[in-house]
Amino acid sequence: MANTYVTIATTTVGSGGASSIDFQNIPSTYTDLLVKLSARDNRSGESVTDVLVKINNSSSNLSDRRLFGNGSGAFSDTATTGRVGVEPGPNATSNTFGNFEIYFPNYAGSNYKSYSADAVSENNATLAFTTFIAGLWSQTTAINQLTFYPAASASFVQHSTATLYGIKNT
Amino acid sequence: MPATYEPIATTTLSTTATTVSFTSISGAYTDLVLVANVQRATTAENPSLTLRFNSDTGTNYSMTNLLGNGSSASSSRQSTQNMMNFSYFSMASAANTFSTYILNVMSYSNSTTYKTVVGRSGDAGAGTQATVGLWRSTSAITSIIVTNDGSPTNFASGSTFTLYGIQAA
Numbered sequence: 001m002a003n004t005y006v007t008i009a010t011t012t013v014g015s016g017g018a019s020s021i022d023f024q025n026i027p028s029t030y031t032d033l034l035v036k037l038s039a040r041d042n043r044s045g046e047s048v049t050d051v052l053v054k055i056n057n058s059s060s061n062l063s064d065r066r067l068f069g070n071g072s073g074a075f076s077d078t079a080t081t082g083r084v085g086v087e088p089g090p091n092a093t094s095n096t097f098g099n100f101e102i103y104f105p106n107y108a109g110s111n112y113k114s115y116s117a118d119a120v121s122e123n124n125a126t127l128a129f130t131t132f133i134a135g136l137w138s139q140t141t142a143i144n145q146l147t148f149y150p151a152a153s154a155s156f157v158q159h160s161t162a163t164l165y166g167i168k169n170t
Numbered sequence: 171m172p173a174t175y176e177p178i179a180t181t182t183l184s185t186t187a188t189t190v191s192f193t194s195i196s197g198a199y200t201d202l203v204l205v206a207n208v209q210r211a212t213t214a215e216n217p218s219l220t221l222r223f224n225s226d227t228g229t230n231y232s233m234t235n236l237l238g239n240g241s242s243a244s245s246s247r248q249s250t251q252n253m254m255n256f257s258y259f260s261m262a263s264a265a266n267t268f269s270t271y272i273l274n275v276m277s278y279s280n281s282t283t284y285k286t287v288v289g290r291s292g293d294a295g296a297g298t299q300a301t302v303g304l305w306r307s308t309s310a311i312t313s314i315i316v317t318n319d320g321s322p323t324n325f326a327s328g329s330t331f332t333l334y335g336i337q338a339a
Contacts (some may be wrong), residue, residue, distance in 0.1 A: 004334075005175035031180075031332070032205060063294045067238025074245075076238030076297075103272055105207040106330060111266040114207065116290055116298075132238065132300050134292025140266060169180040169205075169332040 004170075006030070010163040013156045017042060020149035021162045028108035028142050030166030035146065037100035037162045039087045043154035046089040047127045051100065053082045054147040055113065055137045064135040071128055082137075085119020086129040087150065096123035097160065107143040112136055174339075178202075180332040186211040186324035190316040190331045197279035197310055199335030204314065206271040209326035210261045217261060217321035219271055220253040221303070223285065223311045227252050230306045239297040253317065254305065256289045259297030268329065269293040278311040285311060 008030075011021050026033070043049045052059070062082040068075055087098035098121040107113055117133040137143075146164065150156060176199075181190050195202070210217050222231075231254045234247040239259065248255070262269040273289040285305045292298035305311075314333065318325060 004177055065238060065240040065292065065294055065296070065298050067236065067243055067298045067300070069243075074236070074238075074243035076240055076243045078240040103205075103270070105205055105270055106268070111268060111328065114262075114268055114270045114294065116270045116272055116292060118290060132236075132290065132292070132298045134270065134294045134296075134298035136267065136294035138267075167175070167334075169177045169330075 004168040006166045008164045008166050011161065013158055013160040015158050017155040017157050019155045020147050021156060022145070022147045023164045024145050026144045026146065031106065031169040032167040033104040033107045033143070034165040034167060035102040035162060037102070037148060038097045039100070039160040040097045040157045041087055041089050041150040041154040042157050043089045043150060043152055045091060047091040048086045048121055048129055049089050049154055050083050050151040051085050051087050052149055052151055053084050055143055056141060056145050057147065061138040062135065063138070064133050066131055066133045068129055068131040071126065081151070082135070083133055084117040084148065085131045085133065086121050088121050088123050089154070093123040093125050104143060110140050112138045112140065113143055174337040176335050178333045178335050180330070183325060183327050183329045185327050188318050188324050191313065192333045193313045195312050195314065199279065200277065200338040201336045202275040202278050203334040203336060204271070204273040204275070204331065205334070206316065206331045207268040208261060208271065208329040209268045210263045211324040211326040213263045215321050215323045217318035217323045217325070218255045218257040219261065220255045220317050220319045221273070221287070222253050222315040222317065223305050223307065224309055224313055225315060226307060231303065233301050233303045236300045237297055253319065254287060254303040255319065256291045256299065256301055258299055259293055262293045262295065264295065267295065275311065281308055281310050283308060
């Protein structure tokens with residue numbers, strides 16, 4: 001059986017926290033990329049915070065449409081910040097981490113790069129989010145770097161993890 | 171990661187097309203995943219991306235959808251359909267821009283139960299959608315036809331469609 005779903009890199013945040021999780025030098029040898037992220041941040045006084053992505057170290061040329069539910073209603077909005085989902089923060093229930101799956105089809109191709117991101121931040125409390133995001137990086141350059149970081153200059157806390165997989169279609 | 175996620179077939183359109191077919195699908199896997207990155211060929215009409223199984227054109231399909239268009243969220247359902255629709259948003263048409271579809275077909279090869287599809291699809295310029303679809307047939311799925319819902323607007327050249335098989339063990 002072909003080995004077509006391969007771990008490219010994995011990261012676990014250490015005791016000091018981390019302002020970002022960065023995958024560099026991503027080879028162009030796969031068809032699609034998939035990132036699985038488990039994360040929580042240290043943003044003071046907050047229950048939830050957006051997690052954002054930079055592509056090739058750029059936060060420009062990003063757009064998205066988001067569908068989300070927060071336990072009391074369903075909503076939709078847009079942004080140009082590179083959102084991939086929402087994670088718990090210090091005011092959320094202890095030990096809860098948000099889970100994310102972010103899929104980048106044809107990441108090494110010559111068209112603009114779309115992505116699909118699903119995330120949850122359940123924490124057995126009033127405020128929690130489920131998000132579905134359709135994102136676009138309007139650049140034709142192959143993706144060779146993905147950097148995930150919490151909004152508002154927060155940092156990922158210890159035990160946050162991220163793994164980058166490569167998927168081949170042949 | 172065990173090597174249980176295997177490409178079965180892939181198609182990149184070299185010209186516009188109304189249909190992409192995956193036939194003679196082996197029953198050797200547990201689940202299927204269809205990943206598509208699709209653009210519509212013209213803006214004349216918005217084609218849907220729809221599935222038919224085993225060439226069944228009967229009204230044996232139903233879907234429940236959750237959709238966000240960037241300003242509001244909505245849910246809808248369609249019963250007794252003749253195909254399974256995963257694009258209740260406008261498929262991408264701008265240069266270099268493609269919509270993404272990730273469709274999971276569960277337990278596709280059993281001959282006892284109806285077949286369920288969990289789909290995520292979207293376009294950053296139009297909307298994002300989560301769908302559960304049902305094909306009311308106990309037949310094992312041996313072919314998947316991806317169609318544009320009879321629209322006069324085709325899938326564009328450069329659109330990609332890949333079918334993966336996942337084995338539980």
